[in-house]
Amino acid sequence: MSGNPFRKMPEVPDPEELIDVAFRRAERAAEGTRKSFYGTRTPPEVRARSIEIARVNTACQLVQDRLWEIVRKTPNLDELHPFYRELADALAGIDRLKSSLADVHTVAKIARLIREEYTRKIKRARDPRTAAELRRQAFGRLASTIRRKVGDALRFLRKVQPKLVDLPAIDTEMFTVTLAGFPNVGKTTLMTVLTGSRPEIAPYPFTTKGIQVGYMERPYPVQMLDTPGLLERPEEERNPVERQAIAALKHVTDAVLFLIDPTGTCGYPVEEQLELLDRVRKEFDVPVYVVLTKADLRDLWEEPDLEGEPVYKVSATERTGLKELRELLNDLARGHYSGRDRGHDEGRDEER
Ligand SMILES: Nc1nc2c(ncn2[C@@H]2O[C@H](COP(=O)(O)OP(=O)(O)OP(=O)(O)O)[C@@H](O)[C@H]2O)c(=O)[nH]1
Missing domain, CATH: 3.40.50.300 (P-loop containing nucleotide triphosphate hydrolases)
Structure with a gap:
């Protein structure tokens, strides 16, 4: 293999930043959906359901995508050439890297489950208040899962990613x-x-x-x-x-x-x-x-x-x-x- 296998590893967000971006994006999506109803006679509960689903979908999807991207673009640590394995171990510790990536992967999956579960529930909400309450629940779960289950991992990966990306490009075959x-x-x-x-x-x-x-x-x-x-x-x-x-x-x-x-x-x-x-x-x-x-x-x-x-x-x-x-x-x-x-x-x- 040739070149630094970590070169494509993306910048890792701080957990609070990730939550913030997800919720802000959700607001923008809600605004777009609301506008799409201007001038129509859509009943209020139908509108509310669409808007809340847009919020939940957008926030969860963003978290899922950002986390999944980190896992996907970090090389498989079991398949690293010993040169890079040694350096990554010295810089970050292979075990800690592995467990952090596993946490990131788990939370990406949980974000998907939250999205699926709450989209289903909001679809059945009878009135705008219930729809809003369900969305608040979904957001609460998403934020607390990020903080509790992947907060440390993200802070750690955020610290080591620039060093890993910066490893020298060596041809390990030559x-x-x-x-x-x-x-x-x-x-x-x-x-x-x-x-x-x-x-x-x-x-x-x-x-x-x-x-x-x-x-x-x-x-x-x-x-x-x-x-x-x-x-x-x-x-x-x-x-x-x-x-x-x-x-x-x-x-x-x-x-x-x-x-x-x-x-x-x-x-x-x-x-x-x-x-x-x-x-x-x-x-x-x-x-x-x-x-x-x-x-x-x-x-x-x-x-x-x-x-x-x-x-x-x-x-x-x-x-x-x-x-x-x-x-x-x-x-x-x-x-x-x-x-x-x-x-x-x-x-x-x-x-x-
Ligand atoms: N006369 C003469 N001087 C040389 C020769 N090769 C290198 N030098 C000089 O020796 C000095 C050190 O050369 P470098 O190539 O920088 O040495 P280096 O081993 O890479 O040094 P570091 O980068 O500090 O490890 C320089 O002033 C060179 O110009 C040579 O064949 N003849």
């Missing part, structure tokens, strides 16, 4: 590479040269800088992610929600590019960068590839001892070493897509 490394080692610059455009910055819960997203299209689609400020600190210094934000990231990460700036111009000594590399290796159970950046700053360059493991040396400014890195990403992506779906791989080959 082969995904996460960039890691200390600030200023050149992650953004490298992503820009590899993808051909500045990464887009999408909000990411619990980070001030958001998540940076970029795409390589050819020959295989590759999604690149960078979460500035999230992976740099040791595990024990993270708060629970930051841990969940990282857990979410792991659900979409197929490989990590770990960037080391061996020139020290980023402000972090190489030893510290190697320690972070170790931690990232332990944290992610996907392959981690080391990229040494700023290869053009030859005078400052001090090659770290990586015990013979393959490294990619690049200069984003002089555009050297990029071919090898692109080849690596293409190979990984090809493996990813062919392992998952051979037909897809063949299709890709034909396209080229």
Whole structure:
């Protein structure tokens, strides 16, 4: 699945606002019905019945529609991709979200029952007073059901909806590479040269800088992610929600590019960068590839001892070493897509 599954979740009304809007709409409907009788000789009880039915119908229908829309446009929480499930859980709590949506659904159904029951009763009212009394009863029940049965749920959903709508749009199917490394080692610059455009910055819960997203299209689609400020600190210094934000990231990460700036111009000594590399290796159970950046700053360059493991040396400014890195990403992506779906791989080959 692709994109934020919560993006269509509608704004949630406060319970008092919902009641208010429903009753005001009912007044307008009553006015319209009253006008339709101008100049006719309709008997007063027939008029009264029509007007009160218009009121009850309109108010209940509005409540039913608004509540039903919330349920319908919120994704099925049992079918969320683990990336979004983790983030939604961190932001709102999956259990609380579920029970709130269940309350909303229940009250939508009750609104329908009130409408059906009172429409039937008002149709049988013998005089305008009885019709008005029945409508008052219906309104009383509607308002108290909203306050008692869905008030908390609406207030809660109203609070979390903007955060859920704002979750980043990540393609959870695409082969995904996460960039890691200390600030200023050149992650953004490298992503820009590899993808051909500045990464887009999408909000990411619990980070001030958001998540940076970029795409390589050819020959295989590759999604690149960078979460500035999230992976740099040791595990024990993270708060629970930051841990969940990282857990979410792991659900979409197929490989990590770990960037080391061996020139020290980023402000972090190489030893510290190697320690972070170790931690990232332990944290992610996907392959981690080391990229040494700023290869053009030859005078400052001090090659770290990586015990013979393959490294990619690049200069984003002089555009050297990029071919090898692109080849690596293409190979990984090809493996990813062919392992998952051979037909897809063949299709890709034909396209080229
Ligand atoms: N000489 C040289 N400078 C580079 C190279 N790549 C990046 N830089 C510079 O290094 C600095 C940091 O680069 P960024 O790409 O912003 O680093 P970053 O890792 O994304 O930093 P954060 O966004 O803070 O995480 C900038 O001044 C870049 O111009 C390179 O290949 N050569």
